Each structure stands twice: as structure tokens, then as C-alpha cells.
Amino acid sequence: MKICMLTSGHDVYDNRIYYKEILSLQKVYDEIYIVAPGDKDFITEDGVIVKCFPKRKNWRDRFRPMKDMYNIAKKIGAEVYHAHEPDSFQVAVKLKKNFGSKIIYDSHEYYPEAFSEHFPKIKGLMEKVIYTYEKTLAKKADCIITVNDILVDKFKKYHSNVQLLPNYPVLKDKEIVKEYNDIPTFIYVGGLREDRGIYKTLEAIKLVKVPCKYIFIGPFESEIFKLKCEEYIRENLNNKDIVFTGKIPHIEVFEYLKSSHAGFVLLQPNNWRYVNAEPIKLFEYMITKNVVIGSDFPMIRNIIEPSGSGLLVDPYSPEDIASAMERLAENIEETKLMGEKGFIEVNHSYNWAVCEERLLSAYSALK
Incomplete structure (x- = not known):
């Protein structure tokens, strides 16, 4: 055929x-x-x-x-x-x-x-x-x-x-071997857009009192939004360890995911399509043993809650997002266990x- x-x-x-x-x-x-x-x-x-x-x-x-x-x-x-x-x-x-x-x-x-x-x-x-x-x-x-x-x-x-x-996601031939960073590391992979929660994440980072590292991988949707984020970082986050890599090869993305503890899927509630989506990024975090910090939407909840592989938050609330980050950062062994649960669930069902x-x-x- x-x-x-x-x-x-x-x-x-x-x-x-x-x-x-x-x-x-x-x-x-x-x-x-x-x-x-x-x-x-x-x-x-x-x-x-x-x-x-x-x-x-x-x-x-x-x-x-x-x-x-x-x-x-x-x-x-x-x-x-x-x-x-x-x-x-x-x-x-x-x-x-x-x-x-x-x-x-x-x-x-x-x-x-x-x-x-x-x-x-x-x-x-x-x-x-x-x-x-x-x-x-x-x-x-x-x-x-x-x-x-x-x-x-x-x-x-x-x-x-x-x-x-x-x-x-397509399963890898071998189980991923994590090489965690020494400090709690949070990652986002994808297009950097306001409706994907990037600005809310920056506002949440300002509130986190625990030393952490933050990595954003992907291109900005527009120069205007890039300038808005840069201005906020310059005025509020000078003391935070934040890295923006831009768009990088897939193999390099995987190396970052191997070293991080949790990933953001913070789609915003003002877009009906986002509220009713199963983001592929969610499964990519799970397959690399990253805990998911996800928007508390029905389709995301149906994956995260049964598997115990992440924390659900109000994606419009910097306070709620910050609280989730602090919980994971202060309980690293629990965080690693949640990442393992996500990996098992992807291999079994997703x-x-x-x-x-x-x-x-x-x-x-x-x-």
C-alpha cells in the first residue's frame, strides 16, 4: 500500500x-x-x-x-x-x-x-x-x-x-538515569507565551524563599513578551538563578530534563482549548521522571491525581504556584518518588x- x-x-x-x-x-x-x-x-x-x-x-x-x-x-x-x-x-x-x-x-x-x-x-x-x-x-x-x-x-x-x-510519547529503549542538579531545579520546555503561564511562573519565582534553579527552554512568542519578561526579571529577580536557553537541539533538551526535578504545565484558564487539552509536554516530563506542576484542569487532573506524579495548582495564582515549588524543593526525596511514579504510569498507560x-x-x- x-x-x-x-x-x-x-x-x-x-x-x-x-x-x-x-x-x-x-x-x-x-x-x-x-x-x-x-x-x-x-x-x-x-x-x-x-x-x-x-x-x-x-x-x-x-x-x-x-x-x-x-x-x-x-x-x-x-x-x-x-x-x-x-x-x-x-x-x-x-x-x-x-x-x-x-x-x-x-x-x-x-x-x-x-x-x-x-x-x-x-x-x-x-x-x-x-x-x-x-x-x-x-x-x-x-x-x-x-x-x-x-x-x-x-x-x-x-x-x-x-x-x-x-x-x-514514544518510549525510549532504556530507562532514563537521572543526574539531578545539586539544588532543586524547575524546568519549562516549549514556546514562551503568556497564555502558557510563563509570566505567572516568574511572578511565583519571586515568592519562593527556598534556593532553586529555573530553566526555560524555547523561543519567545514575540519580542514584546520577551521584553516584558526581561523587565520583570531585571526589577524583581536579580537574586534568582534563572536560565533562558532559547531554542536548542532535542538532545540538549533531554540533558536538561535528566538533571531537573519538576516541569511546568501552567496553561492559562482564559483559553478554552487549553482547559480541555492533554498537553504532550506533561507526558514528556513524566517520561523523564520530572514531577509535573500542572494547571488544575479536568484532563490534566485525570492524569496527575491517579498516578501521584505531580501537583495541581491554580495557574493564575503566583502564590499557589510558589507554594507547590516550595513543597517540592523542601521535600526532595518525596519529589524524586513522585517522578518515579510518573515514569511508571507513562510506561504502563500513556x-x-x-x-x-x-x-x-x-x-x-x-x-
């Missing part, structure tokens, strides 16, 4: 698309393509054939990339086209109509809610329009894949073949091996 992944906005080496789905499918299928934004065609070291089209200039630049994607994809002549956004799935629908291909819609996000945020004055109206657009397209899928129970329930209202494949079996079964049913 010839398989072609289609994406209008994700990177070729997107973690879910490439390192999870494609590498899982390669265990059964030999010929896999991916059509994605990029500068030039190439073949990956795993033998995946990459066909590229120019990246879109901004979020409004949607039609030209879709045309480019279709022209490339039709020449591939795949038996299955697996699309990762409404835009790329519209291309898949056209390929099915013209060539009889099987098509999969892989919905990773709350697309109607996310896209409508570009239109704050008519957000409610745009959300309904995009929801109707997505529903009309998704009905044409041979299979729908999605990442959480909320989205499964949404799609099951109008489609009979919906598969749940959460964004669980790992990609569970999803791989479902993915291969879904593909097998398309034959």
Missing part, C-alpha cells in the same frame, strides 16, 4: 506525524510519502520520500499552498492520503473524488475554535462557520483519527469510524505503543 501524508502547516519532522505515525506505519508499509511545506524535495534517513511546496506567507495564505499540495499529491498516486488539517484534508477529499483514493482526517486540535481566534469581533460566528466546514469535509473521510475524548465524541456524532490516538496498534489496525481496515 502506497501512503501519503499531507500537511499544510506542520514541519516534515513533526513529532506526531513523522516520529510516531510514519515510523509506526513503516513497520508494515514500504512506500510512504509526505507532502509538506519546505524548500526542496528529499528522502529522509528512514527512506520516507518528502515532496515540498513553498511555505505559506501567513495564516491568510491558504489557497495557493492547497493548489500546490494537490498538484504534487496527484502525481504520487497513493492508495491512502492521510491529512492533518482541514486545509490538507480538503485536498484529500478532491483526490478521493478524482482518483478513488482512501482518505484519513487526522484532527490534532480544536480547529474551529483555534481559527476563529483570528477574528475576535466575530469569533462566535466564525467558529460556527468553520465547524460546519470541517463537519462537511470530515463526513467524506474513510477514517477519522483524533487525540482526546472530547474530539472523539464530536466526530462520532456524524461519522462511524473514529479512532482515538492521543499524543502519548505511551505510543498503545496508539501504534490502533493506527495499524485502522489502516488494515482500509484495504
Whole structure:
């Protein structure tokens, strides 16, 4: 079976698309393509054939990339086209109509809610329009894949073949050996944005009385937010051990995670999509034996509480966040034990091996 992944906005080496789905499918299928934004065609070291089209200039630049994607994809002549956004799935629908291909819609996000945020004055109206657009397209899928129970329930209202494949991490071959820093170390990995709790975390650090180290890994979302954080640090946190690394290679991120004690997942409550999310970062902390300091939202609570792998806080309260940090810093042996519990839970329940079996079964049913 010839398989072609289609994406209008994700990177070729997107973690879910490439390192999870494609590498899982390669265990059964030999010929896999991916059509994605990029500068030039190439073949990956795993033998995946990459066909590229120019990246879109901004979020409004949607039609030209879709045309480019279709022209490339039709020449591939795949038996299955697996699309990762409404835009790329519209291309898949056209390929099915013209060539009889099987098509999969892989919905990773709350697309109607996310896209409508570009239109704050008519957000409610745009959300309904995009929801109707997505529903009309998704009905044409041979299979729908999605990442959480909320989205499964949404799609099951109008489609009979919906598969749940959460964004669980791929297990490493060997158990991680921690090399803890001498002082309690707290880490954040990801884009540095206000709605991901970065500024609230800085406000909390000011209140922590125990000596600790703080590491923030990733790029700032904007120069304005970067300046805002730098000003706060300069005026309030000169006596704190804080490191901002910027964006660094994955292997270096892993080295930092090996030495840290706890990680922040402090999504803010003013974004409905965040309140109803299972952040992949949560599982990545758990798999590296880091305790999670997480927003007290239902989906995060359902993972943290049963496993005893973290502390839930009000993500809008610097006092609550600071209290959690002090508890972990003052009880290091308990903190290490919580990290071990998270690692055990990921290995038992929250790992990609569970999803791989479902993915291969879904593909097998398309034959």
C-alpha cells in the first residue's frame, strides 16, 4: 500500500506525524510519502520520500499552498492520503473524488475554535462557520483519527469510524538515569507565551524563599513578551538563578530534563482549548521522571491525581504556584518518588505503543 501524508502547516519532522505515525506505519508499509511545506524535495534517513511546496506567507495564505499540495499529491498516486488539517484534508477529499483514493482526517486540535481566534469581533460566528466546514469535509473521510475524548465524541456524532490516538510519547529503549542538579531545579520546555503561564511562573519565582534553579527552554512568542519578561526579571529577580536557553537541539533538551526535578504545565484558564487539552509536554516530563506542576484542569487532573506524579495548582495564582515549588524543593526525596511514579504510569498507560496498534489496525481496515 502506497501512503501519503499531507500537511499544510506542520514541519516534515513533526513529532506526531513523522516520529510516531510514519515510523509506526513503516513497520508494515514500504512506500510512504509526505507532502509538506519546505524548500526542496528529499528522502529522509528512514527512506520516507518528502515532496515540498513553498511555505505559506501567513495564516491568510491558504489557497495557493492547497493548489500546490494537490498538484504534487496527484502525481504520487497513493492508495491512502492521510491529512492533518482541514486545509490538507480538503485536498484529500478532491483526490478521493478524482482518483478513488482512501482518505484519513487526522484532527490534532480544536480547529474551529483555534481559527476563529483570528477574528475576535466575530469569533462566535466564525467558529460556527468553520465547524460546519470541517463537519462537511470530515463526513467524506474513510477514517477519522483524533487525540482526546472530547474530539472523539464530536466526530462520532456524524461519522462511524473514529479512532482515538492521543499524543502519548514514544518510549525510549532504556530507562532514563537521572543526574539531578545539586539544588532543586524547575524546568519549562516549549514556546514562551503568556497564555502558557510563563509570566505567572516568574511572578511565583519571586515568592519562593527556598534556593532553586529555573530553566526555560524555547523561543519567545514575540519580542514584546520577551521584553516584558526581561523587565520583570531585571526589577524583581536579580537574586534568582534563572536560565533562558532559547531554542536548542532535542538532545540538549533531554540533558536538561535528566538533571531537573519538576516541569511546568501552567496553561492559562482564559483559553478554552487549553482547559480541555492533554498537553504532550506533561507526558514528556513524566517520561523523564520530572514531577509535573500542572494547571488544575479536568484532563490534566485525570492524569496527575491517579498516578501521584505531580501537583495541581491554580495557574493564575503566583502564590499557589510558589507554594507547590516550595513543597517540592523542601521535600526532595518525596519529589524524586513522585517522578518515579510518573515514569511508571507513562510506561504502563500513556505511551505510543498503545496508539501504534490502533493506527495499524485502522489502516488494515482500509484495504
